[in-house]
Amino acid sequence: MYVAVKGGEQAIARSLELLAQAQRGDTAVPELELAQIREQLRLGVARVMQEGSLYDENLSALAIRQAAGDMLEAIFLLRAYRTTLPRFGYTLPLNTAAMRxxxxxxxxxxxxxxxxVLGPTYDYTQRLLDFEHAPVASVTPADAPLPPDMPRVLDLLDAEALIERIEPGSDPEPVDLTREPLTFPxxxxxxxxxxxxxxxxxLLSMAYSTQRGYAESHPFAGEIRMGEVDVRVxxxxLGFAIEIGSIVLTECQMINQFHGGNGVPPQFTRGxxxxMGEGERKAMSMALVDRALRxxxxxxxDDAPAQDQEFVLSHSDNVEASGFVQHLKLPHYVDFQAELSLLRTLAAQHATPSPVQQGRESFEVPTA
Known part of the structure; x- marks a missing residue:
């Protein structure tokens, strides 16, 4: 196999040159600045940060530009860069209840x-192309400031003991999937x-399947919130916590019906x-799938695809999925020639009757 691809080095070098030209595009058009991508393609930047597991808007914007807008390639680039960074430790759990x-x-x-608080959302737009691109009015100081802390909506149900209670810190310490392989269950x-x-x-497809009856779940969007959360280590x-910055997060808590079982009274359950960033659709899909996996x-x-944790978790990683699918583009000359030779042999055997079959055919008597 390696002999077969040995002569491709020159072609690969030329392909990389063509790729650089394609990434830049028409040189008469000004090159995209990272600030433009970061500020005007913020949702794409947020997705690359989230699935690339690295919160850095500038690096995410750089990856998007280098990948010519291919989000999966940008995510791959960001993850690859992430592996080169030193790790100093872990942050304390984020307090999303204190989100700004x-x-x-x-x-x-x-x-x-x-x-x-409706905030920035496409939910109320008419999904019409804006050819005029009218300037946006700036926010004036007269706008009423939002409360610094907003109580969680699900606390209303918790006060009546109508929804399952999950105590902070009750979950086991998770393994670091960037360093340890995923195991089941x-x-x-x-x-x-x-x-x-x-x-x-x-995840959106899996979540959609749960709403179409492929899991016993009837969800309600209990609360969706987006804003800044302080990061502490x-x-x-020092021996005490210090604040090192803040990040923008989107959090979703789904409310689902539950009829009780295993000694638990009827109550609502959570997904x-x-x-990272503004990722409302991702957070909602994740919440629906999380509930299905419970x-x-x-x-x-557990007869629905979204309830099969091995199926969902093993196939949700787009970097692994993309790599496995796209590796088919690489040379498989020797493997294919082996299968081709085997198929030709089998086809020849099928076309030529065996001696036993020939003997049987000679004794066949025609019937009226």
Whole structure:
């Protein structure tokens, strides 16, 4: 096989030259600045950061430009770069309840503490191409500031003991999937980590399947919030937590019906999703799939694709999936020639009757 591709080095070098030209495009057109991508393609930047597992808007914008807008390739680039970075430690759990909210809506209660905050969303647009691209009015100081902290909507149900209670820190310490292989069965903390890196399109399809009856789930969007959250670490030499910055997150908590079981009374259950930046569709899909994967824990039938954790978790990673599919473009000359030779032999044997078959044919007597 290696002999067969030995003469391709010159062709590969020329292909890389052509790729550089294609990435740049017409040199008469000004090159995209990273700030333009970061500010005007922020949703694409957020997706690459999320599935690339690296929160850096500039690096994400660079990857998108280098990949000519191919998000999967950009995610691959960012993950590859991530492996070269040193790791200093882990942050403390993020407190999304103290999020400085930019958008916060609930599909379950009209009036919620702090109010519905529509924020930046395409939900209320007409999905018409804007050929005029009218300038956007700037925010004036007269706009009422949002409350610094907004209570969680699901706390309303928790106060009545109508929804399952999950105590902070009750989940086991998750393994680091960037360093340890995924094993089955996976606990919920590990599943959530896997889903957070999963392909948005795949998770969207899985989530959609649960809404069409391929899982016993009837979801309600309990709360979706997007905003800034402080990041803290606790250095060993200090012995106390310090704030090192903030990141933008999108969090979704789905409310699902549950009829009780395993000694648990009838109550609502939760599905959870979290995404870097503005990633509402990803967070919602993740929350729906998370709830579907809890079927064993809640003694529910597990006959739907979205409830099969090995199927979902093993096929949700777009970098692995893309690599496995696209490796078919690489030379497989020797493998194919072996199969071709075998097929020719089998075809020849099928076309030439064996001596036993010839003998049987000679004794066949025609019937009227």
């Amino acid at each position: 909210v930019r958008r916060r809506v609930s599909g379950t209660f009209k009036d919620i503490p702090g109010g519905q 996976a606990d919920r903390a590990t599943r959530l980590q896997n889903l957070s890196r999963g392909d948005e399109g795949f 606790c250095p060993e030499e 959870y999703g979290l995404s 079927c064993d824990e809640l003694a529910e039938p």
